[in-house]
Amino acid sequence: MALHAVIPIIIIAVVVGLLIVTGFISDPVVDVPSFVILGFVTYRLVRTLVKTRGINPYKYEGLRGKATEDIKRGTEGYIWLNGELWKAVPDSDIKKGDEVTVVRKEGLTLYVKKVEKENLQN
Known part of the structure; x- marks a missing residue:
């Protein structure tokens, strides 16, 4: 089910309903854009929560990323992995x-090894 699409609609409907009941909705020229922005922000928030909920830490093992800087062995640096730094x-x-491969994940730190490029020439 597209839970990340349904929840924002419910939240917006509840907010609009409460504003109508309390009498705060007065000018649709101001309120409609406000609800569109609120809807977009709510959608992105819920989508992120649903997408990251219950991520298995072992899911990262074996994934490939790219180094964003020169990193010496045993020191910390940054890599791009699935669009995240x-x-x-x-x-x-x-x-x-x-290109690097994730060996393990500890907290918010990934331990990686360099992907060796195969020499295709004989």
Whole structure:
């Protein structure tokens, strides 16, 4: 079920209903854009909550990302993974743009290893 689409509609309907009952709705020129903005913000919030709810920490193992900076072995740096910036600790030196694989996740830190590029020439 598209829960992330249904919940904002319910929330907006309740808010509009409460505003009508209490008499706060007076000018539709001001209220309609306000409800559109409120609806968009609520939709994005609920979508994020539903999308990230119950994420298994082992889900990250084996995923590939890209280094955003040069990172020395054992020090912290940042990588892009699934459109998000993550703190990462590599097991060897990596350069900006190198592809990395997640080995494990501890808290908000990913431990990664460099993906070795295969030499296709014989």
